[in-house]
Amino acid sequence: xxxxxxxxxxxxxxxxxxxxxxxxxxxxxxxxxxxxxxxxxxxxxxxxxxxxxxxxxxxxxxxxxxxxxxxxxxxxxxxxxxxxxxxxxxxxxxxxxxxxxxxxxxxxxxxxxxxxxxxxxxxxxxxxxxxxxxxxxxxxxxxxxxxxxxxxxxxxxxxxxxxxxxxxxxxxxxxxxxxxxxxxxxxxxxxxxxxxxxxxxxxxxxxxxxxxxxxxxxxxxxxxxxxxxxxxxxxxxxxxxxxxxxxxxxxxxxxxxxxxxxxxxx
Ligand SMILES: O=C[C@H](O)[C@H](O)[C@H](O)COP(=O)(O)O
Numbered sequence: 001x002x003x004x005x006x007x008x009x010x011x012x013x014x015x016x017x018x019x020x021x022x023x024x025x026x027x028x029x030x031x032x033x034x035x036x037x038x039x040x041x042x043x044x045x046x047x048x049x050x051x052x053x054x055x056x057x058x059x060x061x062x063x064x065x066x067x068x069x070x071x072x073x074x075x076x077x078x079x080x081x082x083x084x085x086x087x088x089x090x091x092x093x094x095x096x097x098x099x100x101x102x103x104x105x106x107x108x109x110x111x112x113x114x115x116x117x118x119x120x121x122x123x124x125x126x127x128x129x130x131x132x133x134x135x136x137x138x139x140x141x142x143x144x145x146x147x148x149x150x151x152x153x154x155x156x157x158x159x160x161x162x163x164x165x166x167x168x169x170x171x172x173x174x175x176x177x178x179x180x181x182x183x184x185x186x187x188x189x190x191x192x193x194x195x196x197x198x199x200x201x202x203x204x205x206x207x208x209x210x211x212x213x214x215x216x217x218x219x220x221x222x223x224x225x226x227x228x229x230x231x232x233x234x235x236x237x238x239x240x241x242x243x244x245x246x247x248x249x250x251x252x253x254x255x256x257x258x259x260x261x262x263x264x265x266x
Pocket of ligand 1: 052053054055056057110111112113123124125126127128129132
């Protein structure tokens, strides 16, 4: 567990705080699975559940389907946060809906790329952020699941990308504006491109919503996160950014010293 976090925290509701036995021999994927399984303990029959995206969240989706098959969960409605998760959930037989039909989500479970001690997140390095933010923002409870490598003191200052979803129209213009905005933090803005092209310049990566992603690489942290968020969203070409501020209600971290649960309101 990173030093920025308290080793033991208090939860405001079920399940009880647990510090599991050390798990130093586990792989990163096994740690992700442990965090995901712990989060699924919050899912109760009859709930509308936001299904997250990525290599951690996919374990939670698989676990929910397993419990449905075993009859330990009933009447779950899943709201997938990406086309990839939609496909996984369909293949596993989880009943699905969307925010139009279910505007209030009881609980969402999702991974993150970075988490700070106040439970602010960076998300979207895997290409999903807009649907995640819509669905997780509509959730009464949002449980974030990570292995300990995702813990940082300040989000956006790790030298890794803060993704911003932008409209394709004049995306280089928008990228330039974003770079200028965070010049003092040593920002370099790069249009994300598809991996695996055969020579030449790869085509831009396209999100589920038909947009592009500009990744902001920051040498130094950007200071006031709310001010940064507001400034990014002011550009007309910006659709949304990957900083999820004040949204997570609970964090579950699996690491070599066990599992820690931290509640933002605890
Ligand atoms: O774009 C992807 C999503 O925001 C993911 O939730 C995030 O990147 C974490 O993914 P993973 O669990 O694979 O590290």
